[in-house]
Amino acid sequence: MSRRPRPLTAVAAVLMCSATVAACGSDSGSSSSSSGGAKTTTVGFLYVGPKNDFGYSQAAGKGAAEVAKLPGVKILEAENVPETSEAARVMEKMIRDGATIIFPTSYGHLEPALTVAKRHPDVIFEHQGGLKNSTNLGSYFGAIYEAQYLTGIAAGHATKSNKLGYVVAFPIPQTLLNINAFELGAKSVNPKVTTTVVFTSNWCDPGKQAEATNSLVAQKVDVISQHQDCTKTIVETAERKGVDSVGYHADASSLAPKGWLTGSLWNWGPIYTDIVKTIIAGQWKGSKYDGQYRVGIEDPTIQVAPFGKAVSAAVQAQIKAKEKAMRAGTFKPFTGPITDQAGKVRIPAGQSPDRTKLEATDYLVQGVTGKIPSS
Amino acid sequence: MFVEDVLTGAVRYGASVLYATQGELIAERSGIVNLGTEGSMLCGALAGFAVAAETGSALPGVFAGLIAGALLALVHAYVVINRGANQLAAGLAITFLGLGLTAAIGTSYVDRRIDGLGEAPIPLLSDIPLFGNFLFSHDLLTYGALLLAPLLWWFLFRTRWGLLLRATGEDPEVVHAYGHSPQKIRYLATVAGGALAGLGGAQLVLAFTLNWVENATAGRGFVALALVIFAAWKPLRAMLGAFVFGGAAALQLQLQARGIDVSSFVLEMVPYVLTLLVLAIASWRGGQQMPAGLKAVFDSGRAR
Numbered sequence: 001m002s003r004r005p006r007p008l009t010a011v012a013a014v015l016m017c018s019a020t021v022a023a024c025g026s027d028s029g030s031s032s033s034s035s036g037g038a039k040t041t042t043v044g045f046l047y048v049g050p051k052n053d054f055g056y057s058q059a060a061g062k063g064a065a066e067v068a069k070l071p072g073v074k075i076l077e078a079e080n081v082p083e084t085s086e087a088a089r090v091m092e093k094m095i096r097d098g099a100t101i102i103f104p105t106s107y108g109h110l111e112p113a114l115t116v117a118k119r120h121p122d123v124i125f126e127h128q129g130g131l132k133n134s135t136n137l138g139s140y141f142g143a144i145y146e147a148q149y150l151t152g153i154a155a156g157h158a159t160k161s162n163k164l165g166y167v168v169a170f171p172i173p174q175t176l177l178n179i180n181a182f183e184l185g186a187k188s189v190n191p192k193v194t195t196t197v198v199f200t201s202n203w204c205d206p207g208k209q210a211e212a213t214n215s216l217v218a219q220k221v222d223v224i225s226q227h228q229d230c231t232k233t234i235v236e237t238a239e240r241k242g243v244d245s246v247g248y249h250a251d252a253s254s255l256a257p258k259g260w261l262t263g264s265l266w267n268w269g270p271i272y273t274d275i276v277k278t279i280i281a282g283q284w285k286g287s288k289y290d291g292q293y294r295v296g297i298e299d300p301t302i303q304v305a306p307f308g309k310a311v312s313a314a315v316q317a318q319i320k321a322k323e324k325a326m327r328a329g330t331f332k333p334f335t336g337p338i339t340d341q342a343g344k345v346r347i348p349a350g351q352s353p354d355r356t357k358l359e360a361t362d363y364l365v366q367g368v369t370g371k372i373p374s375s
Numbered sequence: 376m377f378v379e380d381v382l383t384g385a386v387r388y389g390a391s392v393l394y395a396t397q398g399e400l401i402a403e404r405s406g407i408v409n410l411g412t413e414g415s416m417l418c419g420a421l422a423g424f425a426v427a428a429e430t431g432s433a434l435p436g437v438f439a440g441l442i443a444g445a446l447l448a449l450v451h452a453y454v455v456i457n458r459g460a461n462q463l464a465a466g467l468a469i470t471f472l473g474l475g476l477t478a479a480i481g482t483s484y485v486d487r488r489i490d491g492l493g494e495a496p497i498p499l500l501s502d503i504p505l506f507g508n509f510l511f512s513h514d515l516l517t518y519g520a521l522l523l524a525p526l527l528w529w530f531l532f533r534t535r536w537g538l539l540l541r542a543t544g545e546d547p548e549v550v551h552a553y554g555h556s557p558q559k560i561r562y563l564a565t566v567a568g569g570a571l572a573g574l575g576g577a578q579l580v581l582a583f584t585l586n587w588v589e590n591a592t593a594g595r596g597f598v599a600l601a602l603v604i605f606a607a608w609k610p611l612r613a614m615l616g617a618f619v620f621g622g623a624a625a626l627q628l629q630l631q632a633r634g635i636d637v638s639s640f641v642l643e644m645v646p647y648v649l650t651l652l653v654l655a656i657a658s659w660r661g662g663q664q665m666p667a668g669l670k671a672v673f674d675s676g677r678a679r
Contacts, residue, residue: 050589052486080478080589165632171639198631199639205593206584211388211625215632218380232486233586255488370631373638 041101041280043067044076044094046087048106049204051079053230056266058250060105060128063268067276074098083108091116095123101279103128103272113137124279126289138289140271143355145174145181146297146326147264148225149333150304150319151246152185154261155223156193157315158244159186164195165216167226167234169203171372173361175227178264180365181333182225182246187367189318196221197370203229213237223261235260244310251305260308262319270300294355298327334358339366377633381626382509389621390520391416391579391592395599396606396613397523398571402448403603404531405564406544406557406668410466411451412572413596414473419444419573421477421484424580424587428487433581437492437516437574440581444573445566447473452565456558462672470596478589491585492516516578523571524614531610540564544666572596605654607664612657620650 043064051061057079068075076099078090087109091102095116104113105128117125117137130139155164164186168175183195196216200208209226213234216224224238225246232255238245239256247253247263275289284290295301304323307316325331336347340363347353364370395412402409409415423440427433451469454460492514500511510521531537540560543550547557579595580587598620606613623646630642658664 050482050485052482053588054486079482196632196634198628200628201639201643202593204588206586206588206591207388207391207579207593207595208624208628210584211384212628212632214384214387215380215625215629218629219632221632230485230586230588233584236488236585369634371636371638373640 040072040074041276042074042076042094042098043276044091044097044099044102045078046081046090046102046104046106046109047077047079048081048083048108049079049229051077053204053250054232054235054252054255055204055228055230055249057105057229059266060103060268062250063266063272064103066269067272070273070276072280073276081106081109083112085112088112088116092119095120099123101126101276110139124284126275131292133291138284138291138293140275140289140293140295142266142299142301143294143296143358144264144266144302145177145358146333147302147304148178148248149181149185150297150323150326151225151262151264152182152187153189153319153322154307154311154315155182155225155244155246156186156188156190157312158261158310159190159193159223161220161222162190162192162194163219163221164193165213165219165221165224166195166197166368166370167209167212167216167224167228168197168199169228170201171199173359176361176364176372177358178227178248179368179370180338180361180363183365183367184333184338193367195368195370197364197368199370200228206230206233209233210237213241217241217243225263244308247305253306253308256308259310261311262307263305265303265305267300267303271295296326296355297323298329340364341366341368376505377629379505379508380629381622382505383512384625384629385618385622386509386513386517386521387583387621388625389618390517391575391583392595392599392602392620393520393523393614393617394575394578395572395596396602396617397527397610398444398568398575399599399603400568400606400608400610400613401527401540401571402565402568403669404544404608404666405540405561406547406666406672407452407455407561407565407568408462408466408669408672409448409451409469409565409568410463410600411447411469411473411569412466412599413592413594414470415444415447415569415572416576416579416592416596416599417473417477417590418447418576420576420580420591421481421587422573423577424487424489425481425484427489427491427581428484431490433490433492434515436489436581437577440573440577441570442573444576445570448566448569448572451569452562456561456565474590477591481587481589484587485589487587489581489585492582514582516574516582519574520578524610527610541666544668546667572599575599602650602654604665605651605658607658608666609664612654615657616650616654619653620646623649 045064047057049057076094081087081090102125110130113125125137127139129141166179186193198212223244226234235245235252235255239259244259244261245256253260332352335352337349338347340346399412419440422443423436426439427436454465455462496512501507543557543560550557602616606616627642627645
């Protein structure tokens with residue numbers, strides 16, 4: 001019965017399949033170009049997910065499309081790029097294909113980008129959200145929690161049960177800031193409101209997202225916001241369950257015609273195009289992009305999504321007025337006294353820490369239900 | 376009600392794992408270890424979703440999921456049965472193949488919307504307190520999951536074909552001498568196992584999430600592989616394991632929604648720890664259960 005062993009078959013199969021995986025991880029990139037100047041500049045964009053995820057990668061993809069419209073600029077794109085050395089391989093390939101500017105758009109693309117940047121000093125890298133830089137790698141990001149404060153106002157008005165829900169991947173400063181801002185915004189118009197947090201320990205697992213949404217709805221939560229990479233499952237599940245949604249990253253209002261309130265969006269086009277123009281003009285070195293460039297609600301990068309039918313004109317006007325005050329710098333959402341869950345004062349009365357300080361947030365504010373794992 | 380929520384969550388969340396577990400169990404009972412279960416689930420999930428999206432109806436998606444899962448398992452069957460390849464290596468390769476293929480093909484389906492299978496509560500029965508919701512208010516595929524384990528138990532231990540299948544896993548030479556082809560039986564078992572894994576993937580996207588993303592199954596196929604071993608290759612015990620896993624996975628999210636004061640990192644471990652614990656207790660006096668034919672696979676990677 002036993003057959004002659006053929007170990008080579010298995011090895012061949014493994015090789016064939018890893019090649020397939022590698023291929024689809026990177027080379028699904030499309031490119032577009034516009035003719036203009038004599039010399040074409042090639043810009044590479046890496047996304048951690050697909051560009052149609054109603055989330056983080058979709059927002060980045062929309063910005064890249066703006067860059068493609070610049071005269072004399074051609075873009076290369078790669079979707080589903082994992083946050084591993086695979087990202088380095090994709091960047092190397094883009095450089096071989098002529099890219100002189102690279103946007104690694106996901107947080108975990110930073111380390112591979114630093115490695116590749118060292119090997120190619122003539123290529124300029126702009127990382128989205130990076131906390132490390134090198135001579136040819138800068139980073140940019142935005143204080144999207146400022147928009148999340150404004151969407152919290154819509155949620156605070158919309159809730160009937162005074163219970164909001166927040167589906168989050170991991171407890172990191174960025175997500176904690178968003179949750180806090182959301183609760184503070186909601187509480188500014190509805191003192192009784194609480195926000196319950198569910199951590200999914202994954203940036204995009206629709207199974208967990210669906211179950212987390214179901215669980216929150218079972219607890220009478222009637223407005224759900226989120227911080228995930230892909231947002232579609234939560235928005236759709238909330239709509240089916242008849243509760244309201246506050247979106248994140250990208251406009252998903254088409255998924256929830258009844259329950260969509262608003263959302264916090266990235267509008268990367270202006271910043272991407274300005275970075276590319278600065279580099280083409282040869283002025284990157286020493287510019288604001290050569291380092292850690294950060295913007296807030298005063299910049300077009302951070303936007304409040306179009307409002308849904310459920311948000312009244314009065315509430316829209318209230319939100320717009322607050323947004324104006326934030327843009328003018330006369331109102332700061334994190335102004336003390338702000339106390340954490342345990343009742344400890346984290347921001348003393350009258351004080352409002354700057355963005356750098358806020359980016360070290362390691363607590364949830366009073367009114368939020370949820371546990372941060374102690375480190 | 377809390378208990379009801381957990382039980383309903385267990386069935387809803389565990390059904391996809393249950394399909395894959397029973398599928399792998401059939402294959403392993405015949406002497407074939409298929410580490411490609413995750414790949415079959417992914418293929419089933421994407422095929423199910425894509426067909427549902429294109430046809431606008433979830434039912435054809437169920438069949439597409441079944442066929443896609445079976446096709447990928449067919450590759451495994453060919454490579455290990457006809458070509459004598461190392462089963463463990465081939466299975467892993469199949470999983471990566473499934474992962475890569477579905478990620479590449481599936482990109483255009485990420486933003487598509489489907490209606491899903493829809494719940495079909497059974498009249499009268501679904502009104503029973505406590506049990507009504509978690510047993511009798513589901514969709515077609517989830518009902519199927521509930522019936523699958525008892526059916527498989529009956530097939531394996533009460534029918535002649537089941538006996539042949541088990542005998543193939545224990546000692547293929549005896550089956551051969553008895554006038555049957557062990558290869559043919561293993562082919563059928565592996566492909567049937569892949570079909571069930573495909574159904575599991577289809578359940579996930581057609582009845583639960585109604586969405587496709589890259590790596591949509593997120594390791595559920597590997598959970599199924601572990602469950603088969605810890606359930607000592609017994610269908611009913613595997614069902615218990617799948618539902619304990621699903622229940623605990625749902626429970627940890629539900630506890631957070633209820634505002635329990637426990638770290639999410641600890642809660643994240645609960646499904647795995649609890650499932651291991653329950654199955655360890657269930658197998659307390661089990662002794663050696665592994666089909667004899669599998670020993671060779673784990674020793675040398677090849678079927679006898």
